[in-house]
Amino acid sequence: MDPRIKDHARVLVDDCAGIEAGDQVAVRASPESEDLTVAVAELVGERGGVVSVSFGSKRASRAHSLAADEETLATENAMALAKYEAADAVVQIRGGANLNETGDVPPAKNAASKRANQAVQEALLDSKWVLTQWPSTGYAQKAEMSTEAYEDFVWNAVNKDWDAVREHQAQLVELLDPADEVRIVSGDATDVTMSVAGNPARNDADDNNMPGGEVFTAPVPDSVKGEVLFDKPVIIQGREVLDVRLVFEGGEVVEHEASKNEELLTSLLETDEGARRLGELGIGMNRDIDRFTYNMLFDEKMGDTVHMDMSEDSRIEVDGEVVQQDGTFVFEDGFGE
């Protein structure tokens, strides 16, 4: 077994979930991830935990969804609910061979299943849970990478000294936490300002997502103003929307455009009141995530991004002081050079 798989398991079991003797640990994984699942099960055993391993089947899920009516699909899954309510910890391992396996299930049926799954999700969030990624062929293809290169990418992003990461990121938390105003400037197209006064900054390291590596806070409603160009694709309903440009006034998007699939962006913004507002300011700090892979679990922690890319000529200002310039933070070597 690749030694990086055992390292990955240790990060999940010890760092993220903190499995202890007597814990009931549910592992929900894709069949492709059996090696990582074996390593997790072994470590749970060493820690004195009980384990319940189950691989899902997207093909079976699709077949059931196509055959069942919406009423059936909206029925609560009492089995899954009971199981996750009984679990102290849940380890979820994504990674399929074909990411489009359930792509032809009608949206109304997906919506019904999602409603039925709500209580299960809540039970899951109520446990010590961690979501991670197996470097499967399907996700490698989505990332436009060879499987071996994608393995390197995933394990470089996951297998690290997370105590050191948390400590490093804490320096940004300390800058953002007491801050009033944050301004983000990138090239000519992005210049946006918002208040974060009173909102705590969070340090995401070895927590519920693995890889982690993000510092995030929330803007004060109504305070966001300026314009943003997203130079990475925005994925809406599984489709790419390119060169998204948003103009904010009084916290709301008042202008928008895109060079491809603009109508998807329009319909997203018109979903409800909240859809026009910025919910989170997240600053990616995992520099081993050095490329966009069409996978939010990684993309949002991409180094030197603000859930949008920072170009070479960029800066983040906190209360008028520059805290990041061209990708280097004020607390890092090389700042201002």
Added chain:
Amino acid sequence: MDPRIKDHARVLVDDCAGIEAGDQVAVRASPESEDLTVAVAELVGERGGVVSVSFGSKRASRAHSLAADEETLATENAMALAKYEAADAVVQIRGGANLNETGDVPPAKNAASKRANQAVQEALLDSKWVLTQWPSTGYAQKAEMSTEAYEDFVWNAVNKDWDAVREHQAQLVELLDPADEVRIVSGDATDVTMSVAGNPARNDADDNNMPGGEVFTAPVPDSVKGEVLFDKPVIIQGREVLDVRLVFEGGEVVEHEASKNEELLTSLLETDEGARRLGELGIGMNRDIDRFTYNMLFDEKMGDTVHMDMSEDSRIEVDGEVVQQDGTFVFEDGFGE
């Protein structure tokens, strides 16, 4: 998909488990059986049932068992218990690629896991449950057959008109049910007599095992006398014991011998008081099971066997009347010819 897989699913969902609208259906399967699992999930959806599909991992189970101590392994799996208690029906599909995957787990650890699993088994037996077989490579190899030949074997034994089977078998039930004494004679080496007075005869067709195809009853304790030669291998602790010969007196085995691994037979008989007694008289009636495959799910329903093979010169007598001669029942064409 092979059309026999859809037939197999229909037998499981409709004939055996009788899935109805609103049923919570747990499918616990080996990953190799995904095609059958997909067909089952589809049919459960058509019937209006909720489904929870999970594939197990023998490798993960082995890794956990080797790493955990006995105390951990003896801890109740509250997750599995909660899940199966919430299930109205459970479909279990066996079929691995390597039947020895957990073969190197120490017996004491297996025993601890078995104890921990007791309540889960009871919850499972309390549901509409069915256990069946996927024609996997591992089981084909165990049966000493090619995978394609084993597929034919499994689906011939499973895919049939089970109402007609039940009706046919009912004729033997009617003979055994009111009977006092049963005598089984085969060649020179088997001649055993037992009372079945007061014990009902059961008709196993499309019930909890698929394939089914057996009529069984229980002998009165102390009544079994005579001798039996098992001309098929008896499997004890995963090892073959050959040419087992037992002599019964007053319901107990008083003499035993075997040509290979006799010491395993000896230790089995010395386990406890009950180990020396015959618990069940089962008569296999599924003639599509025409060979021994080292798999009790099939072997015990093998046509013309009494959980031991009937040779060409054999008979079953009920209260002194011959009801089966050389493999043909009294209610079948060709009897006595």
